Amino acid sequence: MSFLAYKTKLKLNNQQKTLMRRCAGYNRWLWNWGLDLKQKAYAEGIKLNKSQLRKFYTNHVKPLYPWQSSLSSKIYQYAFIDLDEAYKRFFKGLAQYPRFKKKGKSSNSFTLDASGKPIMIGGHRHKLPFFNWLKTYEKLPICSTKKVTFSEEGGDWFISFVIEVDFLPTEKLVDKVGVDLGISKLATLSTEVIFENPKAYAKALKRLARLQRDLSRKVFQSHSWYQTKLKVRLAHRKVADIRSNGIHHLTSYLAKNHGAVVLEDLNVKGLMKNRHLSKALSDAAFGIIRTQTEYKCERYSSELILADRFKPSSQICSNCGHRQKMPLSVRVYSCPECGMKKDRDLNASLNLQSIVAGSVTLRSVDGVLPTVPCEADSKRQSSLSSFG
Template identity: 45%
Template sequence: MLRSFQTKLDLNNQQRTLAAKHAGVARHAWNWGLDICLKALSAKEKLPTAITLHKRLVAEVKSANAWYYEVSKCAPQQALRNLSKAFGHFFKVSGRGKPKFKKKNIKDSFYLEGSITVSDNRLKLPIFGWVRCHEILPAVRPKNVTVSKRASDWYVSFRYELEAKPSPKTRQRIGVDIGINSLATCSDGSVFPSVKAYRQAQRKLAHLQRSVCRKQKGSRNRTQANLKVARLHRRIANIRQDALHKLTSWLAKNHSEIVIEDLNISGMLKNHRLASAIADCGFYEFKRQLEYKASWCCATVIKADKFYPSSQLCSCCHHRQKMPLSARVFKCAFCGIELDRDFNASVNLEHWRPDIDYPLTVSSTGLACGGSHQLNGTAVKDSMKQEGNVKLSKISLSRSGE
């Protein structure tokens, strides 16, 4: 399997200028190719392929712009491949919009391939030579790399082969309930607090954004103010990613089966009262990281049914009752047990099985603690039918008595 690696580059001034030239050529090739493709679509002609665009680029653009020869040929070539792939997604995947023109200093990146060598914390790239990194690199020989820019700093990323190795597990199965107050509550009692990176930096971010508005457009002061905003956004993202990586790595390495909820995250974000807090936690990123790390560590991620009422079921007697969001302690009306709401949900997730029918409605009946079986949806339906038959028999008796 392939594993991705990304780290920050420590470039000198000459290398920074060269990186900016590569990103500029890749951006120019993308915008030139996009303009040709849009004209072909408006004229109802066949969309040119990446190979056709590259041949035209060499014949028409490269010969007229000498600065194309100052960078590697891989940068504009890969930009045209990405453009062709973007149009493929636009035509095949529903909800994807048309590719847009790129702007300077917004998601700048370029692609390199060829003779690439790794040595400790150094990386030898075509055209660039040896560049330093901020950490030790894996002892591999990547075939290609992607260099991207984030808030005036350059990062390199590449992929390499990795064999899945099973790690020693401390627990066979665990249930994980993710939330806003605490990022994750596990069925073994472990609680991972939410870092709330955006909420902590919200006032400072608002101050910096007001500072940008006071600067004149196009001035150097406005550029510097925008750079401060971008650096703060990068810090917020890094704090969130660090918390998610630590949590998902611990779960994948120490557990064989991890049961999580199959949440409708896009639907949850439509709640304007909780959208900011939900986005700050990174629920989708948590699920994405957990799935690929579980494959590395030979673990299994199990997604409970989307409509499974983990927060409404008692983890002791399986009695179901209403639980508003304001209630943070689960107090069972049948057996009297009191548990933290999130911990109760995580225990229910650990015991979840796809072949068991759970209570479909909130009922006033249940089993005592230590019962031999659970009150499932079929039993609830049967009891409702029996109650209906009793009512009908009572009505018929009263009518016969009349």
């Protein structure tokens, strides 16, 4: 059994947005009230736990604030649970001492449940506690969850929840694949499948660069500066979204269709020192690819092999083992020993494919290349993280 965490943007009308903000404001009020009371009680030598807080609040405080009864009572249950957790993390040394939430500075969020009943999610419209029907931009798989959290980011509202899932091992088309993570291309596989960086990505990057130039020419904090600033933020998010989708696409394809996946264990930090490469490398997000491949391989019962990062997979001939210098500008590997000519990245991926877990020697690849249809799974991933 694994857990999948979803977070996706809500499609709200103004009335719903106002209600969301009121709920988040209530949550902030409760947190601050609870924190204040806990501190005062502690000064008197009394430790208040979450159920004592809740009892005191419902019997003696809530009746004083009529506006609070129009909002969901789930909000205060979770506010006190969150406060309790914050204290626990503090005492374990995992977090700072809980602080008061400030309007506009702290994150706007709150959590609801359906009193133990499952909350059904699926499609574009979802029946949720307190709000009744709410829409998401993204079509969600049919599933159920126990609680949902709403949060605001830059004026947009998001819903997040966790579902339990059983992943069945998938049928593997190829025993083993070598993956060369690239700069111009996202990935080249030893099966000759290539994952290009999406065209939309380059376009979004260009737009972002243009907007950032625009912003630098505006008068700081003027009306049009704020307008452009908002556009820059949205463009940033678009770039991140496209990149994230592309990476999910690649890593799902790898884990689902291959018995073993060989990735280069790149020393990203070392590479980052090279200024020319660093932008492109961080864009290709090697670290994220590795983490995702790791948990997805576990999910679909395939093996992840990390190749020694000092092994020069691009310098060695995948056919005969000859080694030569390969500057980045040389795009084709031409072997003077055996006459093999192959795309530089494909040659590197074939070297990776021939690596056996734990071994450090390269052997030549013989036989015919396995072929797979060049279509990656088209299921759109909205999961941001996974654990379990």
